[in-house]
Amino acid sequence: MVEEAPGTAPVDPSSAARLPPGLTAEEHRILAYASAIGSEFDFPLLVRAMEANEEELAEELERLVHRGILRERRGGERFGFSEEEVRARVYRSLTESRLRVLHRKIALAMEALGTAPPAEQAAELGRHYFLGKVSEKSLAYNQKAAEEARRAGEPERAVHHLERVLLELEHLPGDHRREQAEVLQSLGDLVFTVGNFPAADAYYHRALERVGSSQPNLTARVTLARAEIAREALDGDAATRGALEARHLFEMTGDPVGVAQTHRLMARVAFARGDYTQALEENMCSLELLEGNRAPHLMGLLSIDLGNSFALSGADCRPVAIEWYKHAIELLSETGDWVELSRAYHNLGVAVGESRPQDGLEYLSRSREAAEKAHDRRSAGWSLLSGVEMRLALGQLDEATRDVEQAARTFEHLSDRLGLEQVDLNRGEIAERRGQWEDAEKAYHAAIDQCRMYGLEADESEVQFHLARLRTKTRDWEGARAAFEAAERLGLPKLRPNLLPGFEQVRQALVAAGQGEAAAAPTREAVTSDHPPL
DSSP: OOOTTOOOOOOOGGGGTTOOOTOOOOHHHHHHHHHHHHEEHHHHHHHHHOOOOOHHHHHHHHHHHHHHHHHEOSSEEEEEOOOOOHHHHHHSSSSSHHHHHHHHEEEEEEEEHHOOOOOHHHHHHHHHHTTTTTTHHHHHHHHHHHHHHTTOOOOOHHHHHHHHHHHHHHHHOOHHHHHHHHHHHHHHHHHHHHTTTHHHHHHHHHHHHHTTOOHHHHHHHHHHHHHHHHHTOHHHHHHHHHHHHHHEEEHHHHHHHHHHHHHHHHHHHHTTTTTTHHHHHHHHHHHHHHSSSOOHHHHHHHHHHHHHHHHTGGGHHHHHHHHHHHHHHHHHHTOHHHHHHHHHHHHHHHHHTTTTTHHHHHHHHHHHHHHHHOHHHHHHHHHHHHHHHHHHHEEEEEEEEHHHHHHHHHHHTTTTTHHHHHHHHHHHHHHTTTOOHHHHHHHHHHHHHHHHTOHHHHHHHHHHHHHHHHHHHTOHHHHHHHHHHHHHHHTHHOOOOOHHHHHHHHHHHHHHTTTTTTOOOOOOOOOOSSOHHH
């Protein structure tokens, strides 16, 4: 099937032959070339592609403009179809053999003229050579266009060009399985950045099928990528198995940077389970392996993780965490990874916002800006959620509600279970602040159900704490004690030291109630974040 130019409107196949009436053979030839170029075209390119006489072609175009088929842009150097449907009909009336010739000649003319901006030039040449069946040039230009799209923060466009590269590799003579596997890995990495984990895993699976056991280092990279998806899916056991398998292959090929990446993933799995000591040990192993190896991007990612470890080690360690986050921002700004830069700003905002909520919101705003550049709706959603406690501390209840519901729509669309659990937690906090006790309790229970479904003990300990605090306000002392004991049993003081002051307030209220005293609930909680660093 022939791929059409961008912007083509769907046309009923039965109408494909219904072209503008009364076209001469030369007019039809002009429109055929123009339709292959696109909805709009430059006069010099059309002249060069058709190898036409400028004056004669200008006269033909003038007649087509007067008939209302084409329109002329100011300056006379650019024309376009008056209706996209007409362009589509002309294009679809052409045979595949004719289209191959047209696209080849247009590509050769574009190369000869070289007037388009570099990014647009690579993308258009990639399209024309792909449709013109010139595999070598299609391969080169689409690879270049994909890389330029990736650098510009346009992953969907990069995927489009890499899919063409993959098709070209399948038709080239010889064994290109390694190249195919590398392209499939890149495709997986791209869709991973926009939160489409099932599609990413499918690409990685196809990459492993192509590479087999002949390329252990590439196999290790793809295996590690699949382990990262397992971690995102809250399957810590599968993530650990994948990381260990990748580590064995990296060690076998003598790749210390690869081994460092596996330690980092193991640290993230331990962190998610609330084992911060193990997470810090794994991160330090990764840091040691990176010494002497030029890996600024990986060092930026590791700096975020080290910041996370110190952020949850108590208030005294928060300045150290902030410095690691700032170091991560410096490194990731250089490498242009907008997704991870968003995460670094997010975690910096959470750390700063505990004592300076307005500053924290400013960093979270920068996190959303980076996420938007990367088209990463998930990171943008987390930045909204993490600002809720700060907005509540500033008395911005309406803004907090707005942010939670916007994040909820995002996480529902992405089927992000961890995000939805945090949405329920935040809804409970807002309802509690408004004095809507029943709504708050309902939201906390929904969050607890999510935590138990996916084994999120650290997160459940937080929610149980909030539930205990709520019940002290409603004088449900028995229920408050049950929730408090559940939080303590799950390890809240150790897992979330930033919540310890509020936890002790609840303990004191329960002690006072047990002695028969009227335990007044605190009227204003300390500004603490309920969201662990990402």
